[in-house]
Amino acid sequence: MALTLQRARAATVAAVAGLIALPYAGVADFYLSYLYVIFFWIALATSWGILSGYSGYWSFGHAAFFGAGVYTAATLAGKWGVPFLLTVPAAAAIAAALALGIGLVVFRIKSLRAEFFALLTLSVTYVLAAIISNTPLDGGGGVYLSNVAIPQFGTTVPGAIYLLGLALALAALAVSRRILRSRLGAGLLAIHDDEDVAEVKGVPTLHYKLIAFAISSAIAGAAGAIQAGYLGYVTVGETFSITVPLYVVLMSILGGARHWAGPAIGATLITVALSLFVGGGHAEIGRAGVALALVVVILVLPQGIVPSLLARRVRRKDPAPAAAQEAHNVVVMQAPAIHAATGRPLLVCRGVAKSFGGIRALQGVHLQVDEGEILALVGPNGSGKSTLINMISGHFSLTSGTIELAGARLDGLAPHEIARRGIARTYQIPRLFDHLTVLENVRLCAFFGGTRESAGEGDAEALARRWLAFTGLEAKADLLPPALNLHERKFVELARALAARPRLLLLDEVLCGLTPTEVDQAIAMIRKIRAGGTTIVFVEHLMRAVVALADRIAVLDQGALLALGQPRETMQDPRVVGAYLGTAHAA
Numbered sequence: 210m211a212l213t214l215q216r217a218r219a220a221t222v223a224a225v226a227g228l229i230a231l232p233y234a235g236v237a238d239f240y241l242s243y244l245y246v247i248f249f250w251i252a253l254a255t256s257w258g259i260l261s262g263y264s265g266y267w268s269f270g271h272a273a274f275f276g277a278g279v280y281t282a283a284t285l286a287g288k289w290g291v292p293f294l295l296t297v298p299a300a301a302a303i304a305a306a307l308a309l310g311i312g313l314v315v316f317r318i319k320s321l322r323a324e325f326f327a328l329l330t331l332s333v334t335y336v337l338a339a340i341i342s343n344t345p346l347d348g349g350g351g352v353y354l355s356n357v358a359i360p361q362f363g364t365t366v367p368g369a370i371y372l373l374g375l376a377l378a379l380a381a382l383a384v385s386r387r388i389l390r391s392r393l394g395a396g397l398l399a400i401h402d403d404e405d406v407a408e409v410k411g412v413p414t415l416h417y418k419l420i421a422f423a424i425s426s427a428i429a430g431a432a433g434a435i436q437a438g439y440l441g442y443v444t445v446g447e448t449f450s451i452t453v454p455l456y457v458v459l460m461s462i463l464g465g466a467r468h469w470a471g472p473a474i475g476a477t478l479i480t481v482a483l484s485l486f487v488g489g490g491h492a493e494i495g496r497a498g499v500a501l502a503l504v505v506v507i508l509v510l511p512q513g514i515v516p517s518l519l520a521r522r523v524r525r526k527d528p529a530p531a532a533a534q535e536a537h538n539v540v541v542m543q544a545p546a547i548h549a550a551t552g553r554p555l556l557v558c559r560g561v562a563k564s565f566g567g568i569r570a571l572q573g574v575h576l577q578v579d580e581g582e583i584l585a586l587v588g589p590n591g592s593g594k595s596t597l598i599n600m601i602s603g604h605f606s607l608t609s610g611t612i613e614l615a616g617a618r619l620d621g622l623a624p625h626e627i628a629r630r631g632i633a634r635t636y637q638i639p640r641l642f643d644h645l646t647v648l649e650n651v652r653l654c655a656f657f658g659g660t661r662e663s664a665g666e667g668d669a670e671a672l673a674r675r676w677l678a679f680t681g682l683e684a685k686a687d688l689l690p691p692a693l694n695l696h697e698r699k700f701v702e703l704a705r706a707l708a709a710r711p712r713l714l715l716l717d718e719v720l721c722g723l724t725p726t727e728v729d730q731a732i733a734m735i736r737k738i739r740a741g742g743t744t745i746v747f748v749e750h751l752m753r754a755v756v757a758l759a760d761r762i763a764v765l766d767q768g769a770l771l772a773l774g775q776p777r778e779t780m781q782d783p784r785v786v787g788a789y790l791g792t793a794h795a796a
């Protein structure tokens with residue numbers, strides 16, 4: 210394995226050295242320019258993938274950031290005489306600033322996800338084009354850069370442009386690869402699948418989207434500056450055309466937008482295919498051919514070329530890693546062992562209320578949960594149990610009231626900040642990240658959750674495997690969630706919550722839909738989790754489990770706290786029987 214890695218590194222270094230040597234080895238300018246065009250599209254498509262491929266926020270406004278770069282170079286170098294090389298970082302900075310400005314407004318608005326984001330970014334392109342066209346930046350006639358001195362690095366001008374393009378393409382690939390393997394990449398992939406859940410699991414979604422947008426746009430801006438030097442004359446019409454966003458999207462889909470190398474492979478294939486047809490004088494046929502090939506690839510390899518090929522390689526490998534054979538006897542120690550409540554308050558809800566339009570889902574609930582306690586939250590359907598869990602985890606904001614964890618206010622905090630303070634939750638209907646494997650789902654929560662030092666990459670993987678072993682899912686680590694049954698999906702939810710090392714674990718109907726044997730397993734697990742030092746609040750309809758597990762139960766009815774106390778006595782309270790009749794017996 211180490212040898213293969215070393216060989217791959219040596220081959221990469223040799224290939225890069227060979228590419229750098231080309232202009233000095235007498236290769237004709239024509240071929241250098243041809244290769245530059247490929248590098249240009251690799252840089253642009255890879256930069257698009259950093260935001261749009263990873264996080265799923267498809268931008269159709271890449272021409273805006275590319276164009277900002279083109280006109281930064283055209284203005285600085287073409288009009289003001291700034292040295293050309295300085296315009297490249299300046300273009301990157303201006304494009305990144307533009308993206309940050311747009312992102313700070315757009316990313317805060319939940320309704321501007323998916324197709325609305327695509328449309329909005331597209332309209333930014335046209336607004337920017339109109340501004341540049343109607344100001345001295347262009348004025349409508351285009352800008353010449355023919356008088357701009359391009360530094361030649363000991364070769365020709367096309368050779369220098371080639372080297373700049375190569376450097377940018379390599380930088381874009383290196384950045385994209387680094388991001389994909391970092392916490393940022395893990396967070397972006399989770400945002401792609403379910404942004405709200407990613408936030409609740411501790412991913413600072415706004416922050417991450419802004420970083421990705423800025424990096425993506427900075428690379429596009431730098432590509433624009435180099436392209437301005439390559440063209441020597443730029444116009445608004447050519448710069449801000451639909452070609453850039455359309456091509457980068459097609460290239461990324463073809464190669465695979467969720468892999469760092471995918472857009473580059475797509476860019477190379479499409480650029481070479483188009484140039485073959487243009488060279489033969491059949492540009493229209495070339496474009497039609499590329500479109501047809503794209504349709505075929507989408508049908509055969511919907512994830513794109515690179516991820517589909519990698520998935521086939523993984524499938525050929527042994528699915529059960531040797532490290533994960535520990536099974537159920539895993540010791541679950543998160544903190545000093547606790548077998549009963551300590552009497553110290555951990556969670557305090559005061560007058561918690563939530564209204565959805567006219568529906569008063571919670572009406573001023575007061576509730577205290579002590580450290581080390583297991584508290585069951587019960588009540589008839591629609592009584593507000595899940596809403597309370599959603600408020601504690603920050604999924605919903607409070608209409609009124611306060612929530613404290615260990616004396617510190619939680620209300621008003623973003624969900625990812627609440628997760629960082631030590632609260633983890635499961636969902637009644639599992640909400641797993643469907644494009645991440647079971648192991649990646651759990652590892653993400655180890656990365657982002659928890660109050661202690663964040664887990665590093667190796668620690669996160671080890672933690673994830675440990676909790677998968679605890680929940681009996683070690684053999685499923687490499688599967689994608691849609692391949693699991695309900696019981697397994699629920700246990701992945703549990704493993705994800707545990708990997709966050711929570712002080713307070715919120716379980717929302719984790720036993721619902723399980724067979725009696727699975728329920729017994731789950732009860733034993735929940736006892737072990739408490740013994741490991743975690744306080745638990747669980748919503749449950751199954752009275753057998755409530756009585757077996759809970760130290761106290763809180764009964765909600767129509768959004769209000771109806772009763773609170775020992776399980777058996779409370780369930781016999783006539784008010785509870787009245788509110789509950791039918792549901793409890795059915796369970």
Ligand SMILES: Nc1ncnc2c1ncn2[C@@H]1O[C@H](COP(=O)(O)OP(=O)(O)OP(=O)(O)O)[C@@H](O)[C@H]1O
Nearest residue numbers: 565568569570588589590591592593594595596597
């Ligand atoms: N996002 C929402 N928008 C509008 N109304 C909601 C929303 N979430 C919950 N409600 C309403 O709030 C009330 C409480 O719902 P909640 O899901 O908290 O009940 P529950 O006790 O968890 O029920 P169940 O046992 O069926 O899961 C219900 O009337 C429900 O319709």
